[in-house]
Amino acid sequence: MTGFIERHPAWALILLIAVAVMLWLILAVWPPGLEEAIGRKRVFLNAVFNGITLGSLYFLVASGFTLIFGLMRNVNLAHGSLYLFGGYIGYAISTWTGSWVLGFIIAFIGVALVGVVLQIVVFRRMEGEDLRQTMVTIGLSIVFADLMLWVFGGDFYQIQTPSWLVGPIELPLVTAVKSSGEAVYLRYPMVRLVIFAAAVVIGIAMWLALNRTRVGMMVRAGVDDRDMLAATGVPIQLVFVVVFALGAGLAGIAGVVGGTFQSLSPGEDTRFLLASLVVVIVGGMGSIPGAALGAVIIGLAEQLGSVYIPTYAIVVTFLIMVLVLALRPQGLLARR
Amino acid sequence: MSLVQGAHQETSRVASARAALLAWPEFNKPAVWLVAVILLIMPFIASGFFLIEIFATTLILGTIALSLMFLAGYGGMVSLMQLTIAGFAAYMVAVFGMSANTNISLGWPWWLATPMALVLATIFGTLGGALAVRTEGIYTIMITLAIGAAFYYFTNQNWPIFGGHTGINTIATPKFWGVDWRADVPYYYITLGVAAFCYFAVQYVSRAPFGLALQGVRDNPRRMAALGFNVNAHRVAAYAFASFIAALGGVLQVWNYRQISPGSVSVGACIDILIIAVVGGITRPVGPFIGAFIFVILRTFALDLLVKFGLDGNRFRLLIGLGFLAIVFWSSDGVIGLWERWRRRATAPDKRASGGHGHG
Numbered sequence: 001m002t003g004f005i006e007r008h009p010a011w012a013l014i015l016l017i018a019v020a021v022m023l024w025l026i027l028a029v030w031p032p033g034l035e036e037a038i039g040r041k042r043v044f045l046n047a048v049f050n051g052i053t054l055g056s057l058y059f060l061v062a063s064g065f066t067l068i069f070g071l072m073r074n075v076n077l078a079h080g081s082l083y084l085f086g087g088y089i090g091y092a093i094s095t096w097t098g099s100w101v102l103g104f105i106i107a108f109i110g111v112a113l114v115g116v117v118l119q120i121v122v123f124r125r126m127e128g129e130d131l132r133q134t135m136v137t138i139g140l141s142i143v144f145a146d147l148m149l150w151v152f153g154g155d156f157y158q159i160q161t162p163s164w165l166v167g168p169i170e171l172p173l174v175t176a177v178k179s180s181g182e183a184v185y186l187r188y189p190m191v192r193l194v195i196f197a198a199a200v201v202i203g204i205a206m207w208l209a210l211n212r213t214r215v216g217m218m219v220r221a222g223v224d225d226r227d228m229l230a231a232t233g234v235p236i237q238l239v240f241v242v243v244f245a246l247g248a249g250l251a252g253i254a255g256v257v258g259g260t261f262q263s264l265s266p267g268e269d270t271r272f273l274l275a276s277l278v279v280v281i282v283g284g285m286g287s288i289p290g291a292a293l294g295a296v297i298i299g300l301a302e303q304l305g306s307v308y309i310p311t312y313a314i315v316v317t318f319l320i321m322v323l324v325l326a327l328r329p330q331g332l333l334a335r336r
Numbered sequence: 337m338s339l340v341q342g343a344h345q346e347t348s349r350v351a352s353a354r355a356a357l358l359a360w361p362e363f364n365k366p367a368v369w370l371v372a373v374i375l376l377i378m379p380f381i382a383s384g385f386f387l388i389e390i391f392a393t394t395l396i397l398g399t400i401a402l403s404l405m406f407l408a409g410y411g412g413m414v415s416l417m418q419l420t421i422a423g424f425a426a427y428m429v430a431v432f433g434m435s436a437n438t439n440i441s442l443g444w445p446w447w448l449a450t451p452m453a454l455v456l457a458t459i460f461g462t463l464g465g466a467l468a469v470r471t472e473g474i475y476t477i478m479i480t481l482a483i484g485a486a487f488y489y490f491t492n493q494n495w496p497i498f499g500g501h502t503g504i505n506t507i508a509t510p511k512f513w514g515v516d517w518r519a520d521v522p523y524y525y526i527t528l529g530v531a532a533f534c535y536f537a538v539q540y541v542s543r544a545p546f547g548l549a550l551q552g553v554r555d556n557p558r559r560m561a562a563l564g565f566n567v568n569a570h571r572v573a574a575y576a577f578a579s580f581i582a583a584l585g586g587v588l589q590v591w592n593y594r595q596i597s598p599g600s601v602s603v604g605a606c607i608d609i610l611i612i613a614v615v616g617g618i619t620r621p622v623g624p625f626i627g628a629f630i631f632v633i634l635r636t637f638a639l640d641l642l643v644k645f646g647l648d649g650n651r652f653r654l655l656i657g658l659g660f661l662a663i664v665f666w667s668s669d670g671v672i673g674l675w676e677r678w679r680r681r682a683t684a685p686d687k688r689a690s691g692g693h694g695h696g
Contacts, residue, residue, distance in 0.1 A: 073474075075477070130474050131414065134474060135614055136661060136664050138611075138660075139611075139660040139661035139664055140661065142607070142654075142656065143658060146651060146653045147654065270604070274482060277481060277482050278482050281478060281482065311495070312493075314490050315486070317486070318482070318490075321482060321486075329470045
């Protein structure tokens with residue numbers, strides 16, 4: 001952090017000002033002139049919260065993608081299919097048993113198992129052949145998409161939010177002040193906040209697991225130099241399977257989250273594959289903090305964009321990607 | 337000394353004769369002549385449906401896939417945005433030309449609108465390429481896929497220029513010299529002419545100094561940079577050339593359907609182009625056309641075939657996906673690779689093929 005400030009004082013200053021303006025916009029009571037210029041504060045706050053919670057969903061998908069890529073150099077373009085598959089499992093389980101949490105657990109296990117099979121059957125056989133892996137996973141994503149269309153049809157599914165999470169809660173953020181001087185507070189869906197918190201916990205747990213445990217040490221060493229790690233006698237194939245299962249399982253969990261926030265339907269697989277591609281390109285391939293940063297940036301850009309410049313919302317995310325590529329082709333938080 | 341000189345001249349004459357043969361090796365193969373003749377007399381054999389739905393569509397998709405083959409096969413850059421460039425050209429034809437959406441189309445005559453579309457699409461593709469060449473390998477695939485997806489979502493949302501979700505329809509097609517060039521037979525010959533032009537252009541460029549340098553860049557960019565070649569400039573130029581070919585395909589496509597909508601530039605369609613190129617084989621310019629033919633045949637007849645076997649006709653994408661998987665699994669070089677391996681085995685049954693097949 002201090003190193004960044006020393007190396008790029010101008011960028012650090014711009015970032016600092018942007019963060020300060022953002023915080024002021026969120027916390028302060030807006031003066032009347034501002035409301036006239038850019039609309040109600042409630043709309044803005046909702047867009048920010050939607051952006052951050054959408055970012056947490058993107059983080060769940062992209063972190064698995066980036067973890068698998070970082071360690072194994074495996075590009076799994078079937079990652080979006082794993083997301084959608086997890087969502088369908090979560091839907092089936094939660095409607096069958098009525099338990100939302102059970103849906104998460106079984107989606108994680110089910111999709112992780114698919115990931116293990118993929119790793120053993122596909123990726124182990126073509127280690128180091130990036131292009132073939134890409135082609136095979138594209139083929140797999142087509143096959144998966146059609147199989148899921150076969151089983152679940154083209155309908156939209158939404159996973160029922162459990163009763164203890166239904167409804168909005170009041171946050172201590174002032175959206176407006178009534179003429180009587182009474183403050184109006186922001187009301188926001190509970191479930192999205194809980195999921196945001198869960199994504200933060202998962203992110204921190206992953207960071208801790210990578211930086212404080214023995215397996216994490218192996219994974220990080222594998223990211224840096226796979227051959228050397230193999231040469232020191234670490235059962236690297238086992239590490240690969242574990243990481244692949246974890247990454248796929250995260251996509252499965254994200255599917256359940258996505259099914260609760262939004263809906264599940266054919267086509268969501270490509271949408272989330274592309275979202276995770278853009279997120280990891282912006283954040284830096286193979287970096288978990290990069291995935292987190294990229295996810296928040298893309299989520300915010302999408303939501304703020306769709307509120308304030310609806311026609312060009314997609315272009316904003318794309319422009320961010322172009323800008324990052326032009327200035328830092330390796331991504332914002334990549335180490336290379 | 338003079339003897340050496342003479343001998344040198346002799347060898348150089350032989351060499352130049354051989355070079356001419358090397359440049360057009362197809363001309364001394366009877367199969368090639370047969371295919372050319374069949375393609376030329378096709379309108380007298382095939383009905384209108386076959387002519388347009390099968391052969392013209394094959395030639396158009398093959399042309400777009402050819403641009404991907406050029407980038408991937410000679411440049412080592414797998415670009416998933418070739419269909420996006422074609423779609424951009426198609427949209428530009430609709431925007432500058434005449435269509436039913438009078439508040440979007442500028443109403444230029446076709447001979448102004450088409451070159452404009454080609455130029456703009458080439459610029460678009462070159463800019464995309466300039467972005468993509470900042471990265472390598474897998475990253476290129478991801479970035480070009482992201483560009484393609486961004487364009488799809490943009491066309492879906494943008495109403496003033498791209499006509500939003502419904503797109504632009506009833507686009508005028510050229511009519512001059514008393515010929516309606518969209519009528520089946522003239523249109524077939526246009527697609528055949530454009531496809532042949534692109535095919536020979538790619539073949540010519542691949543043997544020209546630029547193409548050779550590009551293949552050098554593909555094999556060893558560092559060495560080429562050390563030799564004084566500007567690696568990135570070669571790559572961007574390759575994108576420009578490929579973009580022009582893709583744009584030609586896009587113009588043909590919009591003339592064929594007379595309409596353009598976001599559905600025709602969707603991510604799935606971008607991936608279809610990759611499938612076509614890979615299934616056909618990305619080491620030779622003829623591959624994309626073979627792949628396109630297989631793809632079009634499957635797409636047109638798989639439904640009836642599946643129903644005939646008592647299966648659900650909607651599963652044709654599953655069939656395509658499984659076929660693609662099988663080809664990628666067993667041959668890194670598509671159908672051409674399979675064919676060549678089979679022929680090698682047939683001609684030399686007792687000789688074991690040495691080494692593995694090329695890297696994927």
